[in-house]
Amino acid sequence: MPVVDVHPDELRQLTGHDDKSDQEFKDDLFALGLEFEGETEDGAFQLEFGPDRLDRLSVEGVARSLRYQYGDARGVYVPKTNDPDFTFVVDEDVPEERPYVTGAVIRGVDLDEDALDSLIQLQEKLHATMGRKRAKGAIGIHDLTMIKGEVLREDTSGNSITYTGVDPQGDTFVPLDGDREMTPAEVLDEHQTGQKYADLVGEYDRYPAIYDELGLFSFPPVINGRRTEVSTESRELLVELTGTDQWTIDRMCNIVCYALDARGATIEEVEVEYPDRTAVRPDFEVDTKSVPHERIETMLGVDFEAREVVDLFERSGLDADVNVDDARDDAADQSDTVYEVSIPPYRVDILHPLDLVDDVGRAYGFNELEPRYPNVGTVGGRHERSRLEDAARASLVGLGFEDMLNFHMTSEAEVHDRMNVEAGSDYLGGGDPARITGPYSEDYTILRTWALPSLAMVLENNTHRAYPQDLAEIGLVAERDDSVNTRVRERRHVAAVLARHDATFEDAKGRLQALCRDFGVELETPATTHPSFIDGRVAGVRIDGDDVGVVGELHPRVLVEHDLELPVAAFEFNLDALR
Amino acid sequence: MRLPESQVAVLNAASATDEQTIDSLADETGLKPETVTQAAFELRDEGYVAVSEEERVEYDLTDEGREYVEDGLPEVRLYRAAVEAGATEDAVGMGQVIGASGLGGPEVDIALANFGRKGYGQIESGQLSADADADAEDDPESVVLTALEAGEAVVDEGVLEQLVSRNLVERHEQTVRSVTLTEAGVTLLMEGVEAAETVDRLTPEMLTSGEWEDVEFTEYNVEADAPEVNGGKTHILRQTADRVKDVLVGMGFQEMEGPHADADFWINDCLFMPQDHPARTHWDRFALDVPPIEDVPEDLVDRVEDAHRNGVGDDGDGYHSPWSEDFARAIALRGHTTSLSMRYLSGHEVGDLEPPQRYFSVEKVYRNDTLDPTHLLEFYQIEGWVMAEDLSVRDLMGTFEEFYAQFGITDIQFKPHYNPYTEPSFELFGRHPETGELIEIGNSGMFRDEVLEPLGVECDVMAWGLALERLLMLMYGFDDIRDVHGTMSDIELLRETEVLR
Structure with a gap:
């Protein structure tokens, strides 16, 4: 979940609530769903929240939410914008993998250190979330005064910049934190930031690039050029975003513009000229959705009057129109009331009218609701499989076994090599395991094919503990099996080991017999071979005529492999046999 | 009067006038010194003899x-x-x-x-x-x-000290006990005592012959520690799971069951998790190197894809994210047991469900988290949901208050939260019963229309989940789960762990 650093002093300044204590802010923020996780060295709150309200990824957005919560602001707010002066021309050479661009011009900015830090943080946080680590959308912010716009056409006075594609070995520029001219390919090879994001564009024939009259100045989504670097001295900014989805970058752009507007800047539109169409950005269009009054009441379990609901919407930064003329009359029947709710363009989380009901609930205060136990009767019960497993576990514990719980993930070395079993053999445990694609650790590469190897590992890790060690486990084992719908055959196995100085076949079989007696099934143990066990001291477990497992004395080779210095008798079989 | 044989022998050998040491009494009675000592103390407790003690120093040659x-x-x-x-x-x-x-x-x-x-x-x-x-x-x-x-x-x-320092002689200090008859002892002897046979173990023969009626049982030191006995015990995490299952069954919940390895379709797509959601990237899940799932209900796939692309309802919007059926069909280890909820709600597990219904599971899930004392790659998730007409957030709150109260957690707070699959969503916080600290105890919400409509569910469903390990740690004071779960488990710790009650 995203974490945003917000300094309480800045919150006081931006909300105008100078008198709020740190603790009051923390409580108010918790009510908004922002959890206080800790403090930075300079006293900023580290706030964690769900990745829905991405407009709160900066102190400006958090302050805006607080102002609504405090009732200082109401309803939808849309910043005023000036008409476009700049044009973003999208060239036909733009890489087809990253065709979209948007942006804005920002004038009259006065960035102190805190505001600049906040802007950079917002940019990074948006990259990490909506931008999907810049793959889906990336933001570049530039000092506008360092950009020399080209005159677009003779008949216009406008300035333009061009979003296009560049040959990886083509034009050069000095990247941020760089000290020399580099080609885009060199940036990916040699520059620290370039290396980090190389995978995003490495496969492209032409790399995304933005030009002004002076040449290449930005290499999205990797890095900006040093020429247009933003500082506290910057008074005018150019914001550009490129990505794989227009809606996504437009919304990211809106969140940035709202934050700068909160700092007193003026937003100026830009024209985006695609080969086949033209658009004006940023897109501050207000969306609407219809929310029935009844849905709000049933979802929250509270009876509302229409004017209360409208008030709650406005306190959430939304506007609501009511479809019924007399709906605001307290006595009115609200069964047909529907709210036409306006949604400001920085909200990226409203997919469905339900999301607006949630806003009403938050504004009302969910913790104000009186809990009630739902008045519906149902009959509870355990699943047959889990009842069987518990019954078998109770029998094993009664026989003196310590009940173990091991991981289902392990390695082929553990289930095969170290147990002396050849992979792909017909022996119990020898089956083809379900392998993890690109495993992260060599200890966890497959699902275990049988359970005895896990118990052998527990014995191996407890040789310093008192004997006898009688251990049992009932748990999942799995094999790859393409005839199963999910391609993995999952079974529950019963496995047990008796590690004692005088352990013999009979110790294992005796307990197996007792277990089978508990479940009223018939046990036979025909002689067999299994490479994990000593020949002549191993038998198949045949229950009610089905071959379901193996019982015997573990082979010395297996014991020595696990650093065990005493005999171990063991059995393992399919739990379903006890049904 | 009948007394144990050894006591009778000591009484007869002792004198009312001369102190006799334990050793000399042992010589005289032919009993072992420790037997004489025990008999002497028993007689003293009855008042028949007096026992005096003297510290003596003895020297032995090395x-x-x-x-x-x-x-x-x-x-x-x-x-x-x-x-x-x-x-x-x-x-x-x-x-x-x-x-x-x-x-x-x-x-x-x-x-x-x-x-x-x-x-x-x-x-x-x-x-x-x-x-x-x-x-x-x-x-x-x-x-x-x-x-x-x-x-x-x-x-x-002086010479003895010299020899001790030359290590030619060892010095021993010994308590020498001496026994004399008391007046009561003398009287008893004059009245006459008979020896009763003492036995160490009660035997089947004694019981059948009736001999037990004439014997005295030697006394044991009942306060001494007995040798260790290690019985079997249900694993502490299983005990916790059983406790949770008891509570849920008592609240009317039915248990679910289903595959650990499943299609991403059931694990994520049905849950309205966009395919480019960070939790669905390679690093967070365990994909399996097997062919895609053979069969998923085609009409359901279409409805789920439509929900992702276009949303549901007149005013619904979809995600601005790519969606492919191939990705949905790929098999992975489930990252949550909500995949089971999806299977059950779809009607493909136990048939179409008519409200009201309550279902739960306490089963393993797999996540590539950072390993630490509270996180393992495999852990147990408690998952539960209630399906009914017109459920409200208040019903959700009431259900969870009831559930957590069974574990002593009260004063539940609901922090508004975001999940892609529920709205409203809440993180649940409660007071730790011991420390009073406010702690996160679960995640909950009402399943979104984008989840329920494609599944064909026409009423409300509220759901919640939490890690079983978290409950174990909070309620029963475990601080490192790695000691009990997995092949590094310490058998000694499991043996010493108290059972839940």
Whole structure:
């Protein structure tokens, strides 16, 4: 979940609530769903929240939410914008993998250190979330005064910049934190930031690039050029975003513009000229959705009057129109009331009218609701499989076994090599395991094919503990099996080991017999071979005529492999046999 | 009167006038000293004898001391050889005397050191001279050693100390107990006592023959520790799971069951998780190297894809994210058991469900988290949901308050939260019953229309989940889950772990 650093002093300044204590802010923020996780060295709150309200990824957005919560602001707010002066021309050479661009011009900015830090943080946080680590959308912010716009056409006075594609070995520029001219390919090879994001564009024939009259100045989504670097001295900014989805970058752009507007800047539109169409950005269009009054009441379990609901919407930064003329009359029947709710363009989380009901609930205060136990009767019960497993576990514990719980993930070395079993053999445990694609650790590469190897590992890790060690486990084992719908055959196995100085076949079989007696099934143990066990001291477990497992004395080779210095008798079989 | 055999023997042997030690009573009765001691204490407790205690010091020869009784002290042997070699007249070469004495090894140093100390002569520049007046044959240390060997009493404390420091004698302190008959004891004897047979173990023969009626059972030291016994025990995490299942079944929940390896379709797509959601990237899940799922209900796939792309309802919007059926069909280990909820809600597990319904599971899930004391790659998730007409957030709150109250967690707070699959969503916080701290105890919400509509569910469903391990740690004070779950488990810790109640 995203974490945003917000300094309480800045919150006081931006909300105008100078008198709020740190603790009051923390409580108010918790009510908004922002959890206080800790403090930075300079006293900023580290706030964690769900990745829905991405407009709160900066102190400006958090302050805006607080102002609504405090009732200082109401309803939808849309910043005023000036008409476009700049044009973003999208060239036909733009890489087809990253065709979209948007942006804005920002004038009259006065960035102190805190505001600049906040802007950079917002940019990074948006990259990490909506931008999907810049793959889906990336933001570049530039000092506008360092950009020399080209005159677009003779008949216009406008300035333009061009979003296009560049040959990886083509034009050069000095990247941020760089000290020399580099080609885009060199940036990916040699520059620290370039290396980090190389995978995003490495496969492209032409790399995304933005030009002004002076040449290449930005290499999205990797890095900006040093020429247009933003500082506290910057008074005018150019914001550009490129990505794989227009809606996504437009919304990211809106969140940035709202934050700068909160700092007193003026937003100026830009024209985006695609080969086949033209658009004006940023897109501050207000969306609407219809929310029935009844849905709000049933979802929250509270009876509302229409004017209360409208008030709650406005306190959430939304506007609501009511479809019924007399709906605001307290006595009115609200069964047909529907709210036409306006949604400001920085909200990226409203997919469905339900999301607006949630806003009403938050504004009302969910913790104000009186809990009630739902008045519906149902009959509870355990699943047959889990009842069987518990019954078998109770029998094993009664026989003196310590009940173990091991991981289902392990390695082929553990289930095969170290147990002396050849992979792909017909022996119990020898089956083809379900392998993890690109495993992260060599200890966890497959699902275990049988359970005895896990118990052998527990014995191996407890040789310093008192004997006898009688251990049992009932748990999942799995094999790859393409005839199963999910391609993995999952079974529950019963496995047990008796590690004692005088352990013999009979110790294992005796307990197996007792277990089978508990479940009223018939046990036979025909002689067999299994490479994990000593020949002549191993038998198949045949229950009610089905071959379901193996019982015997573990082979010395297996014991020595696990650093065990005493005999171990063991059995393992399919739990379903006890049904 | 009947008394145990040993007590009768001690009574008969004891005297009212002379103290007798335990050892002498043992000699006289032919019983072991410890048996006599026990009998004496038992008689004393009845008032028949008095037992007095005296601390005694005894000296025993060490092996070395016994050797010297036999061979003579090394310095005495050296003196004899020196006299023989004429060292009482003129100094003789040391090597010659030692050679003649037959001393060897460490004995030589011992001899030389004590030779000087006792004034038997002098050693200068390798020449040894002996004092003709020395009385080595009556050496006091020799005399005492010989007396101790013969069991005679020795009173010369100085010489004894010297011998202790030479490690030829060991000093022991011992409590010597002596027994005398009391008046009650004398009276009892005059009235006559008979010996009752005492037995160590009750045998089947005694029971069948009736002999048990005439025997006394020897008393055990019932306060002493018995040898360790390790019985079997249900794993602590299983016990916790059983406790949770008990509570949920009691609240009317049915248990779900389903595959650990499943299609992403059931694990994520049905849950309205966009395919480019960070939790669906390679790093967070365990994809399996197997072919895609063979069969998913095609009409359901279409509806789920439509929900992702276009949303549901007149005013619904979809995600601005890519969606592909291939990705949905890929098999992975489930990252949550909500995949089971999806299977059940879809009607493909146990048939179409009519409200009301309550379902739960306490099953394993797999996540590539950072390993730490509270996180493993595999853990148990408690998952539950309630399906009914017109459920509200208040019903959700009431259900969870009831559930957590069963574990002593009260004062539940609901923090508004975001999940892609529920709205409204809440993180649940509660007061730790011991520390009073506000702690996160679960995640919950009402399933979104985008989840329910494609599944064909036309009423409300509220759901919640939390890690079983978290409950174990909070309620029962475990602090490192790695000690009990997995092949690194410590058997000793499991044996010592208290059971839940």
